[in-house]
Amino acid sequence: MTRLTFVNLPIQSAAKTKAFYEALGFEFNPQFSSEDTLCMIVSETAYVMFLETDRFKGFVDKELADTRTTVAALLSFSCASKEEVVSTCEKAFELGARRYKEPDDHGFMLAWGFEDPDGHIVEPFWMNPEHLEA
Numbered sequence: 001m002t003r004l005t006f007v008n009l010p011i012q013s014a015a016k017t018k019a020f021y022e023a024l025g026f027e028f029n030p031q032f033s034s035e036d037t038l039c040m041i042v043s044e045t046a047y048v049m050f051l052e053t054d055r056f057k058g059f060v061d062k063e064l065a066d067t068r069t070t071v072a073a074l075l076s077f078s079c080a081s082k083e084e085v086v087s088t089c090e091k092a093f094e095l096g097a098r099r100y101k102e103p104d105d106h107g108f109m110l111a112w113g114f115e116d117p118d119g120h121i122v123e124p125f126w127m128n129p130e131h132l133e134a
Contacts, residue, residue: 004047010052011117017116025088042077076124079124085103089114109125109126112125
């Protein structure tokens with residue numbers, strides 16, 4: 001059985017979040033999206049569910065973290081090349097994302113990151129496939 005992964009994150013505005021991530025090249029599954037919920041496709045088995053705060057609160061019985069002042073998770077996704085990592089982060093910065101760190105280049109791996117409009121930390125990375133096989 002292939003398992004699907006759904007990461008769920010609270011957001012302020014579905015429209016604003018969709019515009020931001022579409023501009024970065026992501027697509028959304030309309031079957032699982034609505035006015036207050038978005039299903040962003042990361043891969044055939046991985047998705048990010050963005051839910052406006054009131055909708056998200058309906059799934060939990062705890063207070064939500066204020067992602068503008070605290071970090072609850074890091075959302076990392078692989079890229080096909082170092083250039084894709086750089087272009088994704090630079091595009092995010094142009095769209096108003098906060099630069100919270102500099103690129104971290106280990107030779108076999110490059111990671112960078114940005115804070116999206118809702119304060120979530122997103123870290124695109126590239127890892128040399130040959131390094132994984134070693």
